[in-house]
Amino acid sequence: MDDSVAEHSRPLRILIADDSDSDRLILKTLLKRLGHEVLDVANGLDAVSVFQREAPDLVLLDALMPVMDGMEAARQIKLLAGERLVPLIFLTSLSEAGALARCLEAGGDDFLGKPYNRIIIEAKIKAFNRMRLMHRTLSDQRDLIRERNRQLTEEQEIAKRVFDNVAHSGCLDASNIRYHASPQSIFNGDVLFASPRPAGGMLIFMGDFTGHGLPAAIGAMPVAEIFYGMANKGFNGQDVLREINQKLKRILPTGMFCCGAMIEADFKLNQLQVWNGGQPDGWLIRTSGELQALPSRHLPLGILAPDQFNADFDRVGAAPGDRVLMMTDGFLESADSAGNVFGEQGVTGTLDRLDGGDHPFDAMMSAVHRFTGNFEDGDDLTLCCLEMMDEAGLATLPDRAAPSALAGPAEWRCSYEIRERTLGEFSPLPLLLHICMEVPGLRRKSGEIYTLLAELYNNALEHGVLELPSEWKHSPEGFGRYYAERDRRLANVEGHYIRFTLHHSLKPDGGRLRVICEDSGQGFDFHNHPSVAPGNSPTMSGRYAGRGLLLLKRLAETIRFHEQGNHVEIVYDWQFARTAENRDD
Amino acid sequence: MTDKPHLDEEALAELRDVMEDEFEVLIQTYVADSRDRIRGLQEALRADDSDAFAKTAHSFKGSCINIGAPRLGELCLKAEIAGKESRLDDASGLVDDIAQEFEQVIAGLDGLMVG
Numbered sequence: 276m277d278d279s280v281a282e283h284s285r286p287l288r289i290l291i292a293d294d295s296d297s298d299r300l301i302l303k304t305l306l307k308r309l310g311h312e313v314l315d316v317a318n319g320l321d322a323v324s325v326f327q328r329e330a331p332d333l334v335l336l337d338a339l340m341p342v343m344d345g346m347e348a349a350r351q352i353k354l355l356a357g358e359r360l361v362p363l364i365f366l367t368s369l370s371e372a373g374a375l376a377r378c379l380e381a382g383g384d385d386f387l388g389k390p391y392n393r394i395i396i397e398a399k400i401k402a403f404n405r406m407r408l409m410h411r412t413l414s415d416q417r418d419l420i421r422e423r424n425r426q427l428t429e430e431q432e433i434a435k436r437v438f439d440n441v442a443h444s445g446c447l448d449a450s451n452i453r454y455h456a457s458p459q460s461i462f463n464g465d466v467l468f469a470s471p472r473p474a475g476g477m478l479i480f481m482g483d484f485t486g487h488g489l490p491a492a493i494g495a496m497p498v499a500e501i502f503y504g505m506a507n508k509g510f511n512g513q514d515v516l517r518e519i520n521q522k523l524k525r526i527l528p529t530g531m532f533c534c535g536a537m538i539e540a541d542f543k544l545n546q547l548q549v550w551n552g553g554q555p556d557g558w559l560i561r562t563s564g565e566l567q568a569l570p571s572r573h574l575p576l577g578i579l580a581p582d583q584f585n586a587d588f589d590r591v592g593a594a595p596g597d598r599v600l601m602m603t604d605g606f607l608e609s610a611d612s613a614g615n616v617f618g619e620q621g622v623t624g625t626l627d628r629l630d631g632g633d634h635p636f637d638a639m640m641s642a643v644h645r646f647t648g649n650f651e652d653g654d655d656l657t658l659c660c661l662e663m664m665d666e667a668g669l670a671t672l673p674d675r676a677a678p679s680a681l682a683g684p685a686e687w688r689c690s691y692e693i694r695e696r697t698l699g700e701f702s703p704l705p706l707l708l709h710i711c712m713e714v715p716g717l718r719r720k721s722g723e724i725y726t727l728l729a730e731l732y733n734n735a736l737e738h739g740v741l742e743l744p745s746e747w748k749h750s751p752e753g754f755g756r757y758y759a760e761r762d763r764r765l766a767n768v769e770g771h772y773i774r775f776t777l778h779h780s781l782k783p784d785g786g787r788l789r790v791i792c793e794d795s796g797q798g799f800d801f802h803n804h805p806s807v808a809p810g811n812s813p814t815m816s817g818r819y820a821g822r823g824l825l826l827l828k829r830l831a832e833t834i835r836f837h838e839q840g841n842h843v844e845i846v847y848d849w850q851f852a853r854t855a856e857n858r859d860d
Numbered sequence: 861m862t863d864k865p866h867l868d869e870e871a872l873a874e875l876r877d878v879m880e881d882e883f884e885v886l887i888q889t890y891v892a893d894s895r896d897r898i899r900g901l902q903e904a905l906r907a908d909d910s911d912a913f914a915k916t917a918h919s920f921k922g923s924c925i926n927i928g929a930p931r932l933g934e935l936c937l938k939a940e941i942a943g944k945e946s947r948l949d950d951a952s953g954l955v956d957d958i959a960q961e962f963e964q965v966i967a968g969l970d971g972l973m974v975g
Contacts, residue, residue, distance in 0.1 A: 296892070296921060297890035298923050300879075300889055301875065303879060304879050339915055339919060367922075369922060
């Protein structure tokens with residue numbers, strides 16, 4: 276308020292143009308007495324050039340002047356002023372209505388008659404100054420709004436670009452995944468990520484943040500970082516979820532959270548693990564046509580403190596060809612023109628009518644199309660369908676991790692041991708993989724390294740320490756019994772340990788990684804194991820039931836057992852790649 | 861022909877108030893300016909340029925009104941109208957009247973300065 280008072284009483288710079296010397300002198304003196312700065316000229320041409328040079332706040336123009344008259348000067352001055360409001364008052368003793376009107380048409384804002392009356396002059400100047408300031412305030416605010424709007428649009432575009440870089444679609448384009456997500460889904464708060472796991476299998480996360488616009492998108496950024504960062508390093512779905520929940524709990528304001536669903540698909544074990552926190556029911560559609568709901572059993576992410584958060588997955592067996600379907604709330608809320616929503620009935624109805632040949636993804640999309648009629652409006656839905664398949668079909672998933680420019684360590688050795696109750700609480704695999712990935716030559720082999728480490732670790736834990744018979748996993752009843760027993764025995768591992776010793780060294784054409792895995796278990800009779808003894812066909816018996824050991828044998832140069840079978844040593848060799856970017860190696 | 865006074869005492873008093881020390885400069889400026897204008901009217905008359913005649917009379921009228929010489933202003937208005945209506949034949953008498961009235965005004969203004 277004080278500012279505007281000061282602004283209103285600030286002296287003005289006023290231009291006078293009048294060819295009558297005495298009139299000009301009177302006006303100039305009057306205005307100076309009022310405290311204003313006065314510029315005076317005797318014709319229109321000079322008025323225009325002084326206006327251009329001095330940018331006065333207000334102009335008083337005689338209508339009839341030699342060289343260039345007031346009308347023409349007014350037109351040019353208004354043109355020069357552009358968007359700025361410079362009040363222009365004609366000084367005139369004209370009395371004919373048409374002449375006065377022409378003054379206004381030329382851009383004049385008012386008249387001042389002769390003889391000059393100082394009270395009227397002062398009042399008019401004040402009134403026009405008020406108008407000038409109001410116009411300036413409006414223009415400034417309009418410019419400010421325009422600028423803010425431009426900034427906002429630009430920021431949103433940048434945010435979208437940054438987000439697209441961080442939250443790329445991962446392996447969503449894999450042949451066994453079908454999905455729909457609106458291009459603007461990030462600003463609807465929907466996210467959908469998929470990543471291959473280093474040891475095979477896939478991790479998919481579908482999230483739906485409360486709210487819309489930038490606030491909803493901002494929460495999605497760390498989720499993407501965590502998801503891709505951890506999935507790449509081999510963390511399992513549980514670990515990723517815990518990390519996401521903890522992060523969101525810390526950064527999101529109260530009342531904001533993320534409904535989420537995580538699917539961990541293991542194509543080797545033919546099993547799905549599902550965690551659903553606040554998303555609509557997911558559905559497992561078996562090749563037989565059998566349907567199984569995958570309902571939400573948890574609170575959304577970002578609500579519970581880490582110690583209260585439950586990251587237990589539901590585990591279901593799923594054979595190649597079985598499909599799992601997940602959707603966000605927007606799918607159920609899709610409405611027709613009368614405001615009726617598609618709802619759960621829409622979903623279950625569509626699934627019930629599924630024909631053998633129908634892909635559930637297509638059936639669901641066309642059902643919601645038909646229901647809403649006009650699909651373009653408010654597309655706010657995300658739908659994803661994952662199909663179980665043979666592991667071999669996914670062998671060539673693209674590796675997005677860019678190679679580091681740094682040459683990593685070549686000669687090193689480390690030993691890492693986890694003990695007792697930590698055996699049940701913590702997986703050392705991501706850490707070990709991370710250490711190995713410091714070697715550039717091994718980075719390209721992350722899948723194989725992870726598989727080796729995981730195979731060694733799981734065998735040491737489940738068969739070595741916990742002494743679980745792997746045969747159990749081959750019948751549906753045994754499957755449940757196996758995991759129940761696993762949990763029970765993990766609570767009782769006093770004195771037990773698993774120790775990894777990694778040793779890396781360079782060779783002329785590459786490098787060698789030696790991994791020794793020791794455990795505190797009973798070991799097994801490796802001398803008579805069918806897959807170790809040459810010539811025998813592998814059968815499913817005892818520890819290292821066929822498949823796991825065969826996998827190790829296929830990936831490693833050599834595999835040797837020591838002690839009573841609880842000490843395994845493998846040697847893994849890698850060669851320098853003979854590609855253009857690596858020819859300096 | 862007109863009953864307006866030669867000088868508007870009240871307007872001149874106000875001008876003196878506004879102009880303070882510069883009042884004398886203003887009067888001198890007005891007088892010099894007016895001589896130019898009368899010369900301008902005479903030239904326009906000789907050149908039979910009714911447009912220039914009307915414009916000069918219009919400007920002259922303005923400054924007369926401002927300075928407080930209403931009778932002279934009224935004569936200028938008549939000249940302006942005559943110019944606009946292209947009746948320059950009638951105007952030569954008017955120019956004489958204007959010159960005569962101007963002398964009256966100067967005399968009055970001189971009186972003011974002295975006083």
